Amino acid sequence: MKNEKTSVFVRPVLTALLTLCFAFCILSLPSAFAQSAKSSKGSQAEKEVHSRQYIELLNSVYTFVLENYVDEVDPKILYEGALKGMMDAFEDPYTAYLGTAQMRDLNDTTTGDFGGVGLSITKPAETSADKPAYVEVVSPIEDTPGWRAGIQAGDLILSIDGTSTADITMEEVLKILRGPKGTSVNLIIRRGKTGEFPVSLIRAIIEVPTVKYGMINRGKQKTGYLRIIEFTPKTPDRVQEALDSFKKADFTSLIIDLRNNPGGLISSVADVADKFIDTGVIVSTKSRLMFENSVYRAKPKATVMPKNIPIVVLINKGSASASEILAGALKDYHLAYLVGERTYGKGSVQQVVPLPNQDGIKLTMARYYTPSDSNIDKIGIPPDREIALPVLTEAEEKAYASLITDEAISKYVASNPNMSASEIASYAHTLQSAYNLELRLLRRLIKLEVNRTKPAELYDLDFDVQLQAALDIAASSNFETMVKSAKTLKELQASMSDEQKVSAADGQAGKSGKKGR
Template sequence: MLFSSRLTSLALTIAVVIGAPLAQAAGAAPAAAPAATAPANAANVKAPLPLDELRTFAEVMDRIKAAYVEPVDDKTLLENAIKGMLSNLDPHSAYLGPEDFQELQESTSGEFGGLGIEVGVEDGFVKVVSPIDDTPASKAGIEAGDLIVKINGTPTQGQTMQEAVDKMRGKIGEKITLTLVRDGGTPFDVTLARATIQVKSVKAQMLEPGYGYIRITQFQVKTGEEVGKALAKLRKDNGKKMSGLILDLRNNPGGVLQAAVEVADHFLTKGLIVYTKGRIANSELRFSADPADASEGVPLVVLINGGSASASEIVAGALQDQKRGILMGTDTFGKGSVQTVLPLANDRALKITTALYYTPNGRSIQAQGINPDIEVKRAKLTAEADGDNYKEADLLGHLGNGNGGADKPTTKAKAGKARPQDDDYQMNQGLSLLKGLSVTRGN
């Protein structure tokens, strides 16, 4: 585990740098934690003010106040100007008003209000990047890749992402109807109620004797600590060192950068985990693994898909570059930028992109993503019943076993308890791979 003494000056100054993709919509995981102070300009040199542009700005403001069909106050115009200034930088930079800033702080603690969806914009439509587990959105069957074409009957095409997000937010308990299009099919409505989203970022269980499973839904402040506890519990439940482990990062939109570093460090004993590079000097960070190995070197399969973003890609990239685990699934989202939250006066803040992050081998994931080592697309598993087959031991007068072993006639299989891997093709393939590795290694 990485401790606070190992944080560099930027992490201490800016608090927590982050990595969840896109904007938070109706309870989606945000991209940052509160910061302490803003960094100084690298050059500490102020450029001369662009007087012509400032005159134009003042003239536009005066014209709007004088000629717009309805009265508009100065405060509204200036706030809208600030929002426009941030929104045109990149999809992840934004101006946060008091409510947005408060919600952002709450969400990193794992509890916030909304539907539980991470969204982006594609071809003018609001697109679901990933639903968060155990939230109204996931329980209603909303899936990554769904297009939200209407919100309460109002078309979303042409709206900004923030406008759509604001429409999906509201009082806890109130119902909202989303019109979705899936895989180019016919639009359909989903009605769900806003709720307090309590996200448990880490879930763990034994799939079979010797084989464990850890799912991380998003990277919160305590996720690294929770993964450490999950590894210890799985080892205890198994009674000995595990033969294999599946780490599930599918549909994980990201979160706190430091949490991603801590999670990767649980599986690595040396070498670089991630580094960042930005325009200002103190935006350059390097995080390395310590020798402790909470995972005990267990064979590892990491599940990823198009909903795995940012902090998820940091973990996947580090484990892939260091050849610590086998990545299985489909290409990840491709968000390789780091955002920093800079508090302003009056409970407001700026969330701005300050750096790009790179994997240990120097790969930038921005707009490219992580490719799996073994591509396995989503599929449905269908169990087929065995026919009325007979074995040698069922035949009348059959010979006994040459070594004196007991006969093994046909037996009717008992219906077993449903297991997660029975309905999840990608998980099933990961488990099969781990079993194959165990056989070839003689475990």
């Protein structure tokens, strides 16, 4: 009992001594440190002094924790925790610490030698009981397992192989999604408010095509259809190939499809835009760092698009970053009419900085601005003509979930391969009597299953109401008047009330986190 009493007495004394020791270390820092709590205004020399003092304070805390925590501490844990906390302090979804595994994933994405499911995803930084941080699909990549399974932009991935995505980090999500080619991964998808269904995907090597194109002929209307999937170093050349092909086909209108395009290189999109814009600013980047301030200007010699060809640009909530730069530039110069839905709203530029430990940081270094000097971050670009894809009612969401869970389509197609258009239409009517879903959607789902092992169709006029509207607008006799009278982004933002801006930002909120495939 005597020893027990002694230990009880010694513990608070030891705590007090350690506290005093730590406090002494802090107080031993230069007295000028107190000035750093004041306004950040001051000379550069003063700011540098304050910066050094914070570094000394961090070093003191690091050393104290390393030497005095109840258990022996791996210095790497403290290092990674400090970097994560530093990057998270900005509350910027695009600024983040990238661990060794994430840097490896980033390199794999660049080289294309990884097995994945073909989904560009994002994840909120914070989770709560009221709003779990489930993974959200930004866009499916064409001709990949995720795309062929019918997963759509805006779908939530509730779990992966039985693990809730709300309870794990993005790094862990990517680790589970990726794996050897030919292996399977099981997802639970939520579409809308209540529609939940399982999806089993077979991993494949993900190679992202940059451009797909072809002609759409409707009577005398000859429309060049240009789908830009992502902006890579090869994209400008592929776009040029498409435009050359359209010219040979005597095209009378052009549709540029940027839906579900997650972005890419700013230099690439500037080169693409230069083919349509003959003079002026294409995009500018602004930062407090002089070397990050850039202006990309159009060069008359690079312009190849004929002046008299109507251009319609298709956009949706999966159109982000570089795709917003192209849409914004063509809109600001009154060169194209935008159709679809409001874009994602990513108006910032990041740099990935490798660190010596094979990890790294991703840091927002600048913001980009359209030709009318507008930044669309967290607001997005609204279409000139809003055409939304049909949204399922709650009853239809449940019917859709049942349809997928029952495997009604996959089992029927397995027994009836190579179905013709008339057979697809007939089976859609059969399904409708059991599941009460729109025939157009049912035909779409059956076609996706029939063509699961074939290259993706360039377009689907039967299902795609946005493309149908774009074709009608491009053929309109007053197209030029519509384009010229459309407001620039600067004019649109100036006319928005504060309430509308907040509403737009709220609508884009939650799209945070690292993207993966």
